[in-house]
Every structure is written in structure tokens, then in C-alpha cells.
Amino acid sequence: GQQVMQIPQYQHVQEGEDFTTYCNSSTTLSNIQWYKQRPGGHPVFLIQLVKSGEVKKQKRLTFQFGEAKKNSSLHITATQTTDVGTYFCAGQNNAGNMLTFGGGTRLMVKP
Amino acid sequence: EPEVTQTPSHQVTQMGQEVILRCVPISNHLYFYWYRQILGQKVEFLVSFYNNEISEKSEIFDDQFSVERPDGSNFTLKIRSTKLEDSAMYFCASSRLAGVPGELFFGEGSRLTVL
Structure with missing residues (x-):
């Protein structure tokens, strides 16, 4: 079945440093979504990417979808303590509407 | 802002017992989901x-699990005979669109602890 992998599993950064998490799918995706889960919280939608090579920005967050629609990345510029949480990518293939989540990258930011 | 509500927030049960987790999706949404997250x-x-x-189910969703929408608002997940490995946070989710789910x-999840 479809597998979605994320690296790194954990990342500690100093406040103000940049952060990137990478997502790879075993199959071509129709779209990919990113979610953030604060400690003890539930996943909250950040963005959806649909087109090959798409790049979207939300303030300090930059999301990319690979040309082959099998990988994606999330980059945070100048992290803040409010960025703490686990970032999940979730991919959907053309077979149905099931979203398969990656294992997540847990971001910890030191003030 | 509309939200998905779940009850109970935490349930502790003995192995072999039946559990029903309840969800009220956002009212104009069309698709409903259950996800789980082991700690x-x-x-x-x-x-x-x-x-x-049911439109899709995973290998995890075996005969012990069932879902129901008994009325116009509630969406329930039933686990017929709980096992220790069913201990997890169960999240209900909903989306408005079909096809590309958006x-x-x-x-906020229901934490299930099976003893």
C-alpha cells in the first residue's frame, strides 16, 4: 500500500534558526496536505498542494510539491517558540479519498 | 467558527468491553473520517x-470496528470487543468536498485506554 515517510523525526533548533521537514511518498500523489499538531492537540490543516512543482507561502512557511508529485517539503524561516509542534504531511493518491499521513517531524524550539 | 466535537474526551475500559466514540461533524460537510494515533x-x-x-477503510478497520450515522448529526465509531492495542487517541474529522478532499x-480527539 501507499507509504508516506518524513524526515527528520525530531529537530531541535534555536529560536531564529530555519527548519525544514521532508516528505516522500512511495506512489505518485494527486495532492498533498500539511498539518500541524501542537503537543496534546489535534492536527490542524495548514495547506494543500495539488500541482506538480507548486510552491506556496504562508508568512514564514514555504511549502513545495515536487515535480514528480512524490515528495514535498515544508520550510520555516526564523523559527519562533510558537512554531513548536509536530508537522505532518498527508498524501492522497488517485485511488480514493483516503489521506495517508507521514510519521511527522517534531519541532522543538529553544528560546 | 464551526468545529468538530467529540465525546468522550477520555474513556477507560476493560479489555473485551464494547466502546462507542461519538462525533458531531461540521454541519454542511459531506465526508466523515475516523483516524487514530497511538501515543x-x-x-x-x-x-x-x-x-x-463506508467509502474506504484501512486494514486496521477489521470486523471489531463499525461506524454509523444514526441521525443527521452524530457519527459514531464502535469497537465491539476492545483489545489492549486499541489504546490510542481517536480523531474524528470531516471535510466538505468529495474527490479531492480538501x-x-x-x-480534539477521544483518548481510549484499554486495561
Whole structure:
């Protein structure tokens, strides 16, 4: 079945440093979504990417979808303590509407 | 802002007991989902539900699990005979769109502890 992998599993950064998490799918995706889960919280939608090579920005967050629609990345510029949480990518293939989540990258930011 | 609500927030049960987790999706949404997350691990898909029937289910969603939309608002997940490994956070989610699902709105989750 479809597998979605994320690296790194954990990342500690100093406040103000940049952060990137990478997502790879075993199959071509129709779209990919990113979610953030604060400690003890539930996943909250950040963005959806649909087109090959798409790049979207939300303030300090930059999301990319690979040309082959099998990988994606999330980059945070100048992290803040409010960025703490686990970032999940979730991919959907053309077979149905099931979203398969990656294992997540847990971001910890030191003030 | 509309939200998905789940009850109970925490349930402790003995192995072999039946559990029902309840969800009220956002009112104009069409697709409903159950996901689970074992502590510290990934969010795993269980089942999706559309037009009063299951549209997709994962290997995790075996005969012990069932879902129902008994009225116009509630969406329930039943675990018939709980096992220790069913201990997890269960998230209900809903989305408005079919096909490309668009944003999933998650509830705050129901933590199930099986002793």
C-alpha cells in the first residue's frame, strides 16, 4: 500500500534558526496536505498542494510539491517558540479519498 | 467558527468491553473520517464515510470496528470487543468536498485506554 515517510523525526533548533521537514511518498500523489499538531492537540490543516512543482507561502512557511508529485517539503524561516509542534504531511493518491499521513517531524524550539 | 466535537474526551475500559466514540461533524460537510494515533506515533486512517456508507477503510478497520450515522448529526465509531492495542487517541474529522478532499477538520480527539 501507499507509504508516506518524513524526515527528520525530531529537530531541535534555536529560536531564529530555519527548519525544514521532508516528505516522500512511495506512489505518485494527486495532492498533498500539511498539518500541524501542537503537543496534546489535534492536527490542524495548514495547506494543500495539488500541482506538480507548486510552491506556496504562508508568512514564514514555504511549502513545495515536487515535480514528480512524490515528495514535498515544508520550510520555516526564523523559527519562533510558537512554531513548536509536530508537522505532518498527508498524501492522497488517485485511488480514493483516503489521506495517508507521514510519521511527522517534531519541532522543538529553544528560546 | 464551526468545529468538530467529540465525546468522550477520555474513556477507560476493560479489555473485551464494547466502546462507542461519538462525533458531531461540521454541519454542511459531506465526508466523515475516523483516524487514530497511538501515543507519539503517526496519525493512521481507519475509515471514511460518505452518503451513509463506508467509502474506504484501512486494514486496521477489521470486523471489531463499525461506524454509523444514526441521525443527521452524530457519527459514531464502535469497537465491539476492545483489545489492549486499541489504546490510542481517536480523531474524528470531516471535510466538505468529495474527490479531492480538501481540508480535513479534526476534532480534539477521544483518548481510549484499554486495561
